[in-house]
Amino acid sequence: MSKLRVVHYINNFFAGVGGEEKADIPPQARDGVVGPGLALSKALGEEAEIVGTIICGDSYFGENTKSAKEEMLKLIEMYNPDIFVAGPAFNAGRYGFACGEMATFIEEELQIPVVSAMYKENPGVDMFKRDMHIIETEISAADMRNAVPKMAKLVLKLAKGEEVGSPAEEGYHERGIRVNYFHEKRGSERGVGLLVKKMNGEECVTEYPMPVFDRVDPLPAVADITKVKVAIVTSGGIVPQGNPDRIESSSATKYGIYDISGMNDLSADDFMTVHGGYDRAFVTENPNLVVPLDVMREMEQEGVIGELANYFVTTTGTGTSVGNAKGFGEHFARKLVEDGVGAVILTST
Amino acid sequence: MVKEVERAGIPVVHLATVVPISLTIGANRIVPGIGIPYPLGDPTLGEVKSKKIRRSIVEQALTALQTEVDGQTVFEM
């Protein structure tokens, strides 16, 4: 049997092409092994061979995600791979994002098995773990030696169509997929056992964790709103006419920040809604129904609030799909803090 | 998003039309909106009344921001 053909994706840093200052390099392909590919190649052993390595700067990828993916698809296709491996990205957020984006994209386009590896707090884990296997690593590249054999073992199993074990057995991040198995005891017996433990105050592990109710403790109240800068954030999809940033009508993957300085209300001539799913007629006629600029401007002038931020932040979806909303929530929250915003009114449709 | 804003240290009030969802996503200060097609106001009552409603909702939101809460709290209109 001929060897399985592997393409490996790494960023500029791991390719030895400079550090942050080179993070804007566009995609390039090199034949054979580069950087961590050496370890991977050893771990893959006789059964597979790294035929090519694709390198891209994380900033470049972040800023040109769509075109970068297309460019790299062309490069990768030339190697006619059986397997695609991305990373490990450890705790590098943008690298993790790139690995996840590339791996899921290649899996869909080329229908080949893919695998990556990241530290549990890498945002890429939450974004992509449902769609692919991501091996769990420690926080830094010091863990390379540990991570790479697990990646190799898993990707070979996937390539050969062998049964993949549980997250604990294979070392990947739990994907949230419910898989059947036969327990040695019947359900009722397990139930009684759990109840006895629970009543005794012993630890008992649920077989089906409820959706996570992630909570953040409430902040203290704003002492005096007349002295505070207030910003409006909306998930109601209000954007400038023409939707310049092309924010999606649902499951948005991005957000927009739009200037409102000098405006006394949100004019229907200048703004529209892209929110999908609901009757948009009323909001189309009057965007203030979602972004209450008219009344907040009045309040600013009356001194009811200290100041209104000169922009609002917008996206679509109330945030029930956690992944993206969390990601850009963290992102624009930083800007709000930097701009001295002291309170936020978040509106949802 | 609401949690990330709060985590970043900025008190946030969620004007939400679907309060159960707001509770699920973890907002701590919640003010119910009117309805999905028009969360802040009610254009079927005419522009003047609608704006009045919007103003009162925003005022309620400011009240919520200036109120101490222990956990998730819905500030009914």
Added chain:
Amino acid sequence: MRLELGKIKITDVQPGEVTKVENGTLFVNKQELIDLAMKDDRIKGVKVEFARPGESVRIAPVKDVIEPRVKVSGTGAMFPGMINKVKTVGSGRTHALVGANVITCGKIVGFQEGIIDMSGPTAKYTPFSETFNVCIVIEPVDNLETHDYEQAARLAGLKIGALVGEAGRNVEPDEVVVYETKPIAEQTAQYPNLPKVGYIHMLQSQGLLHDTFYYGVDAKQMVPTFMYPTEIMDGAITSGNCVAPCDKVTTFHHLNNPVIEDLYKRHGKDLNFIGVILTNENVFLADKERSSDMVGKFVEFLGLDGVIITEEGYGNPDTDLMMNCKKSTEAGAKVVLITDEFPGRDGKSQSLADAVPEADTLVSCGNGNVIVEFPPMDKVIGTLDYVETMIGGYEGSLRKDGSIEAEIQIIIASTIANGYNTLSAKMY
């Protein structure tokens, strides 16, 4: 209330001139069964066929499964309020033909009934592949109204179950198990240092083909009530419903409720089993509020330290399950839920249609959306005509050679949400 349950182990089923049990073999006079069923003029034809473990046999569409039992002593008779007078059961002595079952099949409405395979890779999903089954294939008179036919088939199954059960009346059981729960004051006093435990049994009660009966009362018309655990073993509860085949609680499963059995196993050792709270799963939200309020009230009144809650069906019963969980927790009990899961074919979606934070201890009876292959069988009891319209089946499910591709929810009791099976699901 104290019940001696005599278990007569059945190891074969054969035709015979007299319906009787001899050396573990159940002999069945088929004509006797046919004549009994045909007394109902809504039934046009009846066939009786046997299905044994390991045989290349597929039974479809299955309506109900009834373990043959007979009341040997004590008040009342099997299935009170249904085929016998209303009289409290659950004490005295009862004999059960363990390992034998009466299975009713025959079309009803075309999608709500399931499959039992006696051998092959899918046999492991249903407990009835391991029992010796007397299958009653029922044909209704032409143009019979659906309600009527459902009722006729249901009663035929119960009557035949009781008739076959009579064969065990004078047979010495292989094993006698004694179950006893006393009135609350005495029961509490018997094990004063053990935590008091109850079982909240949610009965499917949504309407046609979604009904369960307690002493003949349609469960949707009752308010939650208290039941001694042994009552259920004499047929106080009978199944008149077909939800998805996979989580249907058949009459067999009521007679052999696994939660009750396993609670009794630790009764007096780790816990003090006080009894069963019966409640329903109604369509109106106000009914759900009322019933769960009353469940919470019972938990408080009985002073329960812990409860196990089981549901029947998917979707709106999840709401009842969560309400019962929350209110039982608020009433001071530790709660364990038993349920099955429907997270979609890729297994990635939410498994339940409702959730509360109090539901922190769950037992999973498996993912009903998993797709499996059913190889062709030599013999079909009933018909495969309805496979594609059954829940779990779909267009293209049934192939010309009689093989089937379908979700395991098409298999009777495969993910039954009372913990009867060992199937479970874990997170990958």
Added chain:
Amino acid sequence: MTNIVLVTNNSVVQEKFGEKLDVNHLPQATYLETLEVVRDKIHAGHKLLTHPLSGSVKPNDTPYKTIVISKAKGTLDYDGLGIIEESMASAQKFIAGRKTPQWTDKVKADFRLIDFTIISTAINSMDGKFIG
């Protein structure tokens, strides 16, 4: 019984209840669209009275759905809204996994009957009850 509205895409419900009760019949609506109409009505202040997933027949099996809401409008029914939203998410999940098949007329008639029976037994049991 004059204080309720039946939202349905089931013609049998319209036939049997149309004269006696307030039936909002949506003959062209899908299962999911029927749920959406109900969702919008809850936003408009009606109360959800029956569980949207009644029947336990899965949303990608039956094409028919009848849901009872209050005729009167009041403050937003949060619990009802939560239930309908979760039900819609659940229905979407099933339909995304496998679309509701193109059933034969016989099967459709059976599904209509099941839906009608569930809702009629529920309604018959609620006579005179407080639903507000």
